[in-house]
Amino acid sequence: MSEPFAVSITVRGYETDTQGHLNQAVYLQYAEHARWSMLRAAGIEQxxxxxxxxxxxxxxxxxxxFRELHAGDEVTVSCAFVWGEGKSFKVEQSVTKADGTVAATLTGxxxxxxxxxxxMVADPRERFKALASEPGVLGL
Known part of the structure; x- marks a missing residue:
């Protein structure tokens, strides 16, 4: 199996809370950024x-x-769609520090x-496949 799609992000100071940690809501934004980046890499624009x-x-x-992130930290945010049957699919993501430490995981x-x-579209897998110029990026 190939590695999941991933993007690199540098934690910005304005994304941190009063304790100097990456604000909890920003992790969701990082995950969203990785999902849209993966779709673009597959050839699907918004x-x-x-x-x-x-x-x-x-x-x-x-x-x-799992671990704190601070301003200036370099992270990689991965994204993989896990296809099944039916109208929904799973999304598996991780935020990993430069030293390989997993800071957070998102399952959706x-x-x-x-x-x-x-x-909901009855078969999202086929619809994405039809729209993608590089369906392999999406695990299709």
Whole structure:
């Protein structure tokens, strides 16, 4: 199996709290950034999703914190879609420090919303596959 998609991020000072730690909500923003970056790497731009009448939606997220992050820390945020049957799929992500220490993990459930019907697309895997120029990035 190949390595999951990943992006590098430097923790910025304004993202930290009064204790100097990365604010807990920013981890979700990092995860979101990695997801959109993965879609772009697969050849799917946000505009293309909207123009095709669909949009990704987060249905559930579980974020676990393991180590502190501070301004200036270099991290890698990974992202992998785990496909199953049905209308939803799993999202597995980690935030890893430069020394290999996992600072946080995010596991989630996502889907693809039909923007006209306001219902989940029956087979998000096939819809993503049809939109992607590089479906392998998405594990397809």
């Amino acid at each position: 505009r293309a999703l909207i123009d095709s009448g669909v949009g990704p939606v987060a249905l559930e997220n579980t974020l676990r914190y 459930v996502a889907g693809l919303l039909d923007l006209t019907e306001r219902r």
